[in-house]
Amino acid sequence: MTSLAAIVAAALFVAMVVFQAALALGAPVGANVLGGRYPDSLPVRIRVFSGIAAVVLVGAAIVILARAGLIGWPSGGAGLLAPASWAIAGFLVLNTVGNLTSRSRVERTLLAATTAVLAVLCAYVALYAPMVLSAS
Numbered sequence: 001m002t003s004l005a006a007i008v009a010a011a012l013f014v015a016m017v018v019f020q021a022a023l024a025l026g027a028p029v030g031a032n033v034l035g036g037r038y039p040d041s042l043p044v045r046i047r048v049f050s051g052i053a054a055v056v057l058v059g060a061a062i063v064i065l066a067r068a069g070l071i072g073w074p075s076g077g078a079g080l081l082a083p084a085s086w087a088i089a090g091f092l093v094l095n096t097v098g099n100l101t102s103r104s105r106v107e108r109t110l111l112a113a114t115t116a117v118l119a120v121l122c123a124y125v126a127l128y129a130p131m132v133l134s135a136s
Contacts, residue, residue, distance in 0.1 A: 002129040006068030009121040012114055013061035017054045024051035032106035060088045064122055068129045085126035092119035 023033065024047045030038030034046070042050065066073040067081040092115050099112035 002068045002125050003070060005121045005124045006064050006070055006129070009064050009118055009125065010061045012118050012121070013057050013064070016114065016118075017057045017061075020050045020054035020057060023047060024054060032104055033111075034104075035102045035107070036104040060122075063088060064125050068125050082126055082129075085122055085129075089119050089122035089126055092116075092122060095119075 023029065023042055026041045026047060028040045030036075030040055030042045033042070038046070041047070062071065063081060063084045065071045067085045073081060096112050096115040096119060099107045099115055102108050102112075
């Protein structure tokens with residue numbers, strides 16, 4: 001079951017990566033993020049942060065997949081997977097709270113639901129995945 005949770009989480013992370021990459025590339029969907037402060041494309045300085053967010057989300061997907069044992073992980077860092085998975089779940093909870101307080105309807109509904117589901121899936125993987133001892 002942890003494999004399924006990790007795969008669904010990874011798919012949701014990929015969807016979020018695509019969204020953040022679109023923001024970073026100037027997609028005119030600024031009204032749907034940051035409380036709707038920017039009705040069109042985000043300013044360049046903020047688009048940089050969307051690009052960084054996309055990279056961080058890829059990293060989160062890799063950690064969750066590795067914690068579930070679906071991909072290899074360096075043996076020296078295997079002990080970091082569980083705490084990193086919990087940190088990701090905790091960050092997603094905070095992100096959900098932020099999304100729920102947004103003035104943007106898309107953030108309050110779609111993005112809050114996505115980050116809430118991701119938080120639950122990541123916590124599940126963190127809690128129930130067997131300890132990964134080394135990469136194969």
